[in-house]
Amino acid sequence: MKQIFNTIVACSLALGTVLSANASSVMIRPINIQNAYIDTENKNELRVEFSWLHDNFDFGGLSFSQDRYTVPQATYRRSFETEIPTRVSVGLGLAVNSTDISVFGEGSDLDFGNVYLGLEAALINSEEHSLTLYFDQNLPSGGFNVGTPGVLNNASFDNYSFQTGLRHQIALGDLGTIFTDLAYAKSMSLDDNLEISFDYFSYGTEFVANTPCKVKPSIGFMGQHLFNDVDADSMYLVPGLIVALDDDAKYQARIGVPIGLSGDDGSDFDIGIQAGLFASI
Secondary structure: OHHHHHHHHHHHHHHHHHHHHHHHHOOOOOOOOOOOOOOOOOOEEEEEEEEEEEEEEEEOOEEEEEEEEEEEEEEEEEEEOOOOOEEEEEEEEEEEEEEEEOOOEEEEEEEEEEEEEEEEEEEEEOOOEEEEEEEEEEEOOOOOOOOOOOOOOOOOOOEEEEEEEEEEEEEOOOOEEEEEEEEEEEEEEOOOOOOOEEEEEEEEEEEEEOOOOOEEEEEEEEEEEEEOOOEEEEEEEEEEEEEEOOOOOOEEEEEEOOEEOOOOOOOOOOEEEEEEEEEEO
C-alpha cells in the first residue's frame, strides 16, 4: 500500500513538473493589451473578438442608456524578420450602437467600426522581455456618432484617430507576465462642418498568471485621460481567463469582464463582456 502511495505521489509530482514546464514555455497573449513580443517564427497572428458594453446614467435631467456590440472585431498581424523586427496590422469590425434617451426615445446604428492600420518596430525583442514602438490609425468609416478613441475598442467611427506609444512586456519568473501600453492618442473630425479634435493620454497594464495548467487568469487595468477644454478620465478593471487550446498555446480562447471605474458620469461604460479567439501560425 505504501509503495502504491509513493508511486502515485511520484507520478503527480512528475505530471506537475511537466505541466509547469509546458506552461512556462508557451506564450500567452493578454486580452486587452497587444503583446510587445514580435514572433518572427510564427509570423501570423489573428484575433477575432466579440464584446458587449453597457452604460446607464443621468445627464441634465435626462436618463441615458447605451449598449455597444462588436460583432465581431477581427485583427490580423504579420511579423517581418528584418534587421529590426517589425509587424504590420490591419483590422475591421462590425459595430452596433443602441441608445435609449428619455424624451428622445430609442435609436440604433449599425456600421463598420475600427477600420484599423498599425505598424510596430521592436527595440527589445524576446519572450522574456520586449519593448516596441508603435503607430496605430483608425480610419473614418462614415458611421454613427462623432466617436473618440476608447480604451477597450479604440473605435473612431466617422473620425480619424491615431495612437502612438510604447508596448512593453516582461516575464516575472514563474509568476507570469506583465504587459503595459503607454500612448498619446488624437481623434479629429474630417467633416468641414464639424471641427472637433480631442487629445488623450492612454495607459494600460495587464498581468497574466503562469499556472500549471492551460487555464490562465488575468487582470487588467486600462484608462485614458482627455486633456482638452474639459478634463475627463475613463478607467476600467478587467478580470479575465485565457485558455490555451493546444499544448503550444498557438490557439487560445479568452473571456473578460470590463468594469467601469469612473463613476456615473458617462465617461465610460459600466459593465461588459468580452469573448474571443486568438491564433498564431
